[in-house]
Structures are given as C-alpha cells and as structure tokens.
Amino acid sequence: MVRTRFAPSPTGYLHIGGVRTALFNWLFARRHGGQFLLRIDDTDAERNVESALAPILHGFKWLGLDWDEGPEVGGPYEPYYQSKRLPQYQAAVDKLLAAGLAYRDYATTEEIQAERETAQAEKRPFLYSRRWMAETSQQSADFESEGRQSVVRLKMPREGTLVLDDLVRGRVEFEWAREQDHVIQRADGTCLYHLASVVDDYDFKITHVIRAEEHLSNTPRQVFIAQSLGYELPQYAHLPYVAEPGSKNKLSKRKLDKYLKNRDFALVNEHGMAIAQQLGLATSADTFNPVIVDFYEQVGYLPQAIINYLVLLGWSLDDKTEFMDLAMLVENFSLERVTKAPASFDPKKLWAFQDHYMQALPIKQRVATMLGYLQRAGLVPKPTPCEVGPKLTRIIEAAGDRLKVFGDILAYADFFFQDEISYDEKAFEKHLSKPESRALLAKFRDALAKVEPYDVPNLEKLLHDFVASEGIKTGDIIHAVRVATTGKPVGPGLYDCLEILGKETCLKRIDAALAKAVD
C-alpha cells in the first residue's frame, strides 16, 4: 500500500511551490491506489494553528486535492499535528540515547560557533569536537554543576558512505564524515524537525517521501535517525524545486519585489490587484500575490488550470500532450518522468491554461460564478432581481473569450449595471473632442432613436447605412458611439453593447457625452 504525505507548516497561506509538491504526492498515491495524508508541521509555531491552517486546507479543497488522513478527517494514527506528538518524539530520543546513537551535549551555542569559525579559518570542514558530550550520568552531573544545560545531538558516524537510491535522481552518495552532529532536542525538551519528521513518517507508515530537492542534503541525517531507530526506510524522491520567473533560483515568497520586475509576473499581479480592489479585498503583498495559491482563487482562476500548469512544471506525459485533468493525470502520473532540473514559474503560461479552461467552461457556470463577483463588487444588488440573469448571460456571451478569469467580468460589465459611467479620458479626447465628431454623433443619435426593434441586426444595418449616406468610414463614427455609451475604448462588439444597454440608455448616454464634450 502506497502512502504519501504533504506536511505544511501552518503559516496562513499555500505557496505555489508547495502545492506542486503536494500535487505530485497526491498523484503518486492515487496512481497506485494508495493514500495521501496531511500532517501539520507545527513543532515550532505556537501561534493560533487553527486559523493559520484554515486557508491552507481551503486551498487543497479548492484544487480538488483530498486527503485520506489528517486534520478535519482524522485517521487511525491520530493526532496528525506534530505539536501533539511530543511523547512519541521523546520516546525516540530516549531510545537513541540508550543505544548510544545520540548524546547529551553541554556546549553553549557560542562554543559551537567558535569551533565552527576556527575550522573555517583553517579551511577545513567543521566537525564538532564533542568536547561537552556527556555519555554517562557522572559526566552530565559534572557539566550541570557548572550550570550548563544540555541539548541532545545525533552521534553521527565519522566514516563510511551512504548510498541512496532516489526515485528521481538515481544513485546519490554521501560521506558520513561530512555530516554534523545535529541537534534533535532542545534544552526545553522540544524536538526538532528532522527527528519529528522521521518518527512521524514511520508511525504514519509513509512508504514514499516525495519532497523538494532542498531536502536532499537533509536526507543522510534522517536516514541515520531512521536506521538507528530500527525503522525500515521509506523510498525517497526528490523533486526539482520551482524556480523564480526567468531564473534558476528557488521561488520564495519573500522576494516579491524582485519578481515584480519581471514583466509577465508584474502583468499578472496588476491584473489580479485591480480585481481584488474592486472586490474590496485586502491586497497586502504578504498574503496576496501570484506566489500564493489563494491569489488565483480570489481573482477567479480555475483550479484545473492551476493543476494542469503545475503538473507540467517538472513532469510531462509525452512530447505533445498538454491538457490533462486530474483523472487523466491519475492514470498516467509516474515519478520516472519527473525532470531533474528546476523549472521556473511562468505566469504567462499559467494564463494560457487558464484561458483554455475558461473558454471550455459551460456558460451557465460562468454566469453563476461571475454573478457572485458582481454582487461582491456592489454592481448588482444582493437579492438579485430576476432580470439580471438573462442580461448577464447576454453580456457574457457578448464578451466571449475576452473574459479570462471570473474577475474580468467586473471590467467588462460595470457599465451595463451602473447609471453613471466614467469615461476613459484618452479615448474621450480622441473620439469626442472634435466638433465634427460631435456633429456626426448627434446625427447618429437621432437615427438611433428611430431603430425598431432595437437589436443587433438592425443596429448593424443602421450603422452601415449611416456610414454610406454620410460618405464616411466606419471608424469615423463607431468609436465615438462606443466611448459615449460604454465609456471605454475597448469591449465586446458594439452592436451587442447597444442592444443590451437598450435604446433609452444609449440615447441618454450619448446626450450626456455630447453635453460633457461641450464643456
């Protein structure tokens, strides 16, 4: 039975690189009919775990990545929170101590630091002298009489080689002598990540540890812990990490300023920001940016687009297949086809997947979700009048593939629902400032008043006739009409706009624009 896990720290948000790792774990488990679990790595954080965890769990649900054991769902090996598993860790530490594979160390951090610096000055690799190592209770007592406190360190082997068969990277070797005597328990009794992680993976019967490459160098100490405790080793698979846009550096949430200098990243960020602001969402850079999964949900991306894009960051089915849903991925995923080199995050390519899936989404679903966005932005009243439904459907049909994310409806439909519109200044200046443009528009307005029924075919015919009889080009009038009625230089087809707006509104807006132009 294959069992994999993803172990987030409750920080309050889900990192894009983290989901990618989680996705591979999930896929591998599902592919082999196994289980995927969530374990919460909160050994260090004493913060409000529940509230910091909620957004993370929400992200998983949104993406459709379910977990068989873990928070909310429980499971046979509860609890799945490291903060609640101290007794298990303590038992492991005791066992290691008893076996002489770990020891109490009474050195101060300063003393260790001094040794490290000496080694560095002498250009030799640092290895702790074990000077304050206590292996008997007499030694402990002596050091304690000096007022020293102890931590527990691993007594790492100082010779030999560790050979690891990594499922992604193949055979990797490490010299044991290069490994430090890592601390596994602090003076206050709390345990550190590596110890906790190894104990948990064993207790939870994890068969495959699939994680990002930055953990590769941590593996020897974990193997040592596991072997010392008599555990059977899990299989390891170290995934290449997700890199910054346009570079090979690891993607980090802390370097946002730098990413914003990347053109594509900045574009996607700005687009999302604009939508968030109309929705009245908090947009502090810490919690709302394209490195965090929540950003995409809020702005109105589709989970299948995120999944599809992310899985291709380090994995491929073959030389041409690009669109795959979760079910298809479950059937085909394999660790053997995972790439070894890091892959940089390309927001534009994600955008392309988003475009594809949005256009494939049935109109009904688009209408239902976009209605929610309009409500939240205050463009449509909360108990929504029933005539809004058909109108919105028409708008969305007219806007067509211009709507890339759900939030785009805000920019494409605002003028359909507002009484007063604002004008794009440049466009207004360009198409409505000249006296001859205004004269034409006034004339067109009168012709518009006579159209009956007021629909797309008639409007199109009217404009063509108007252009012919006036001896002008289409462009000489159509832009002025668009700006006057919608306030914008771009948008859905003009005839659609006019019809949806209705004759009365169109005439009123043209009059208002004409009046404003005279000022």
Place this chain on the structure above:
RNA sequence: GGCCCCGUCGUCUAGCCUGGUCUAGGACACCGGCCUUUCACGCCGAUAACACGGGUUCAAAUCCCGUCGGGGUCACCA
C-alpha cells in the same frame, strides 16, 4: 568555501537509459502578417536551443573524461 544536485529555443519540455529515423519535435511568450468596429479570439509565418573541450565510434544531443556555468544545502527553522 565543503558537500550534493543540475545544464536541449527567452520559458516549460520531448528526445538521452536501448548512439543513426534529430539539417533536434511540441507548447507558452515574443516578432511580422491576415481577419476585424475596438479589444480578445482565430489563422498564417518568422526568429530561436543540444554550455564548452577532448575522447570512443563509420556515426554522439544521446556513451566516457575534463572544464565551465547555475542552483541547493551547510541552524537549538521547517
């Protein structure tokens, strides 16, 4: 700096294990054009990569060695 990993178009990748079918395929982006009432879409086209140097071989992106480059990691963080 030590250790470890990695190195095919700007980006994601296929090909590498099992040398020849690779004058290196696809996708995204970019550029040009067509379509067009704007924008978007669509269509057509173009530019663009085997890090370098040796070797093995009739033949190397593919095998071997070296060099260079990039990254990760070296915590009483996870």
